[in-house]
Amino acid sequence: MSYLPLILLVILVLIVAAVIVTLSSYIGRKKTSASKLASYECGVPIKDSARKNFSVKFYLIAILFILFDVEIIYLYPWAVVYGDLQLYGAAAMGVFFLLLVIGFLYEWKRGALEWD
Amino acid sequence: MVVDPMILEGAIALVKIGILLGVVFTTVAYLTFMERRVSALIQDRLGPNRVGPMGLLQPLADGIKFMWKEEFIPASADRKLFAIAPALILVPALLIFAVIPVGGEVTIPAFTLFGLQIQETTTTLQIIDLNVGILYILGMTSIAVYGIALGGWSANNKFTLLGGIRSSAQMISYELSLGLSIVGILMLTGSLQMSKIVAAQDTFFEWFIFRQPLAFVIFVIAAFAENNRLPFDLVECEQELVGGYHTEYSSMRFSMFMISEYASMVAASALMATLFFGGWHMPFEDQVGPGLVTLYQVAGFLLKTGFFLFVYIWVRWSLPRFRYDQLMAIGWKVLLPLALLNVVITGIWMLV
Numbered sequence: 001m002s003y004l005p006l007i008l009l010v011i012l013v014l015i016v017a018a019v020i021v022t023l024s025s026y027i028g029r030k031k032t033s034a035s036k037l038a039s040y041e042c043g044v045p046i047k048d049s050a051r052k053n054f055s056v057k058f059y060l061i062a063i064l065f066i067l068f069d070v071e072i073i074y075l076y077p078w079a080v081v082y083g084d085l086q087l088y089g090a091a092a093m094g095v096f097f098l099l100l101v102i103g104f105l106y107e108w109k110r111g112a113l114e115w116d
Numbered sequence: 117m118v119v120d121p122m123i124l125e126g127a128i129a130l131v132k133i134g135i136l137l138g139v140v141f142t143t144v145a146y147l148t149f150m151e152r153r154v155s156a157l158i159q160d161r162l163g164p165n166r167v168g169p170m171g172l173l174q175p176l177a178d179g180i181k182f183m184w185k186e187e188f189i190p191a192s193a194d195r196k197l198f199a200i201a202p203a204l205i206l207v208p209a210l211l212i213f214a215v216i217p218v219g220g221e222v223t224i225p226a227f228t229l230f231g232l233q234i235q236e237t238t239t240t241l242q243i244i245d246l247n248v249g250i251l252y253i254l255g256m257t258s259i260a261v262y263g264i265a266l267g268g269w270s271a272n273n274k275f276t277l278l279g280g281i282r283s284s285a286q287m288i289s290y291e292l293s294l295g296l297s298i299v300g301i302l303m304l305t306g307s308l309q310m311s312k313i314v315a316a317q318d319t320f321f322e323w324f325i326f327r328q329p330l331a332f333v334i335f336v337i338a339a340f341a342e343n344n345r346l347p348f349d350l351v352e353c354e355q356e357l358v359g360g361y362h363t364e365y366s367s368m369r370f371s372m373f374m375i376s377e378y379a380s381m382v383a384a385s386a387l388m389a390t391l392f393f394g395g396w397h398m399p400f401e402d403q404v405g406p407g408l409v410t411l412y413q414v415a416g417f418l419l420k421t422g423f424f425l426f427v428y429i430w431v432r433w434s435l436p437r438f439r440y441d442q443l444m445a446i447g448w449k450v451l452l453p454l455a456l457l458n459v460v461i462t463g464i465w466m467l468v
Contacts (some may be wrong), residue, residue: 004122005129006214006244013210017203017372024368028186037191039273046422048191050274056131058285065288068452072295075459076251079302082466090463097460098278104453113448115441 060112072099118233128224130240136213136243138273144378145175151429158433179371187367190271195272202365202372202409205263208256209376212383215249215310217242219396229463240311241396241414250302251309253387254295257342260380261287267373268361279360282440283344289447290341296455297334300462301391304328314395322360323394330458332392334451339384343377345428347435348443386417393420 038046072095082089106115120128149164149171156163165171189198219241226236246252261284268280280379301324305316317323325332341348362373389395398416401409438446 002125003244003270004126005132008126008129008246009133009214010211012137014203014211016137016452019366020205020206020372021199024185024187027183029184030186030188032188034191037188039190039192039271041274041367050272050277051269054277054281058281061285061289064448065292068292069288069295072292072299075296076190076302076308077297079299079459081310082303082463083306084401087467090290090467095465097456101456104456108449113445115298115444 042083064107064112067103118235124234124237127236127247129243132239132241132243138208140210140379140382141375143382144375145179147378147382147425148178148374150425151432154426154429155433158430162422178456182368182371184196185367187369190273190364192272192365194270194272197266198364199369200364201263202266202369202376203263205260206372206376206379207257208263209379210360211254212256212380212451213386215246216383216386216390217245217310217395218417219410222410235403241410242311245311246308247307249313250298250308253293257294257380258291260376261395263376264361267365268333271364273313273364275363276361279363283361283447286344286348286443286447287342290338290451293447293451293455294338294342296452296459297331297338297460298391299333299455300328303459303462303466310390310395314397318397319395320394320399323392323397325392328392328458330454330461331390334448334455334458335391336388337446337451339388340431341443343380343384343428345381346432347437349437374426381425381428382421385421385428388424391422396464 038052041047046106073091078085078089082093085092148358152174153163153171163171164174167173167177189195217240221238221240223236223238224234227234265280265284265289268276268278268283271277301313304324304327305313307313362370365373396413396417398413401413406414
């Protein structure tokens with residue numbers, strides 16, 4: 001199979017994106033002032049930088065996502081050949097699923113999925 | 117002179133890409149219009165109807181206006197990332213369309229153009245039929261998360277940062293359910309290739325909506341969350357976060373976020389039609405004459421996609437927004453177990 005059409009599409013889409021990004025910086029008028037360029041904070045003078053620590057919950061979600069995503073990617077090749085594997089495939093994945101569900105229930109009971 | 121097959125393939129691909137991009141951009145432009153008109157209809161008002169007949173030139177006017185607006189970058193922003201972020205969302209949103217089949221095989225008869233002999237060729241109405249089609253789509257949807265996270269972070273603004281982080285957490289959470297809901301289809305089809313998934317649904321009662329109804333519900337909810345549409349639009353959340361991750365963007369760069377949001381809506385609707393509603397297969401295909409059958413199929417596919425786009429707007433005005441903890445609870449405690457259950461049910465059903 002030839003990947004030529006995909007390569008052509010990627011090149012064209014990149015060109016479209018680059019044109020849009022650069023176009024408006026040339027066409028639109030420029031009249032800036034210091035307060036216009038300040039970051040928006042409802043008109044209140046800015047306090048501190050925004051790049052500071054944020055809630056650890058988001059890191060937890062990211063870690064859980066990676067765990068599950070790896071497991072899902074592991075399911076994909078199995079799902080494709082499941083029709084041929086039949087009972088053997090079901091048994092092998094049954095063990096994996098059991099472990100997956102135990103892990104999932106564990107993190108649920110430990111409160112990793114609670115947002116408060 | 118006979119044209120080299122390699123050059124012919126490239127030429128056909130370029131024509132297809134041109135048509136695809138043209139159709140996608142037009143759809144996106146008129147989707148914004150349709151959204152405003154349908155919203156108006158639902159809220160019992162008129163909506164934009166002044167520019168051109170029935171307001172049909174409104175998207176064009178919006179585009180021109182966006183182009184001439186002043187573009188500025190906040191002084192405290194990371195200029196490079198700030199410029200790249202919109203492109204990082206737009207490019208994958210458009211690339212998803214490469215593997216979506218719009219119709220079956222088409223035969224172009226031999227003809228002569230400016231003395232060039234072009235031999236008879238068959239081509240599919242799809243840019244490329246990758247054998248890892250589904251994985252490619254999931255990969256592309258994952259890249260969009262970078263764009264949103266970087267767009268939110270680079271502006272160095274508290275609202276954009278919150279919007280960006282919220283959005284990336286939401287998108288990665290729902291990506292799990294999105295990926296898992298498709299597994300049932302893969303088990304029944306035995307392939308990741310889009311053309312084979314469509315081929316597995318060639319008769320009406322084989323459409324996956326009848327064989328995988330639970331997967332369809334999960335897929336739709338996850339797709340709404342992936343596209344940051346109401347009831348999952350906590351990313352923008354006007355009342356709390358001003359505009360979310362694109363608060364600081366202006367002019368065409370802002371419109372790129374809008375274009376990619378609507379383009380991914382179109383892609384998600386096309387995917388719902390392809391994966392669950394038979395793709396370009398239509399009922400009563402064999403009763404349509406051989407000359408018209410491709411047209412009938414393509415029209416059917418576009419109709420299905422259009423219907424799901426309408427559902428997007430319809431849901432927007434029917435359901436209130438979730439709270440963030442509710443959003444996470446639905447994603448992790450409801451959709452994910454349900455998607456796992458769906459895989460188990462499909463596995464057992466295929467054995468007996």
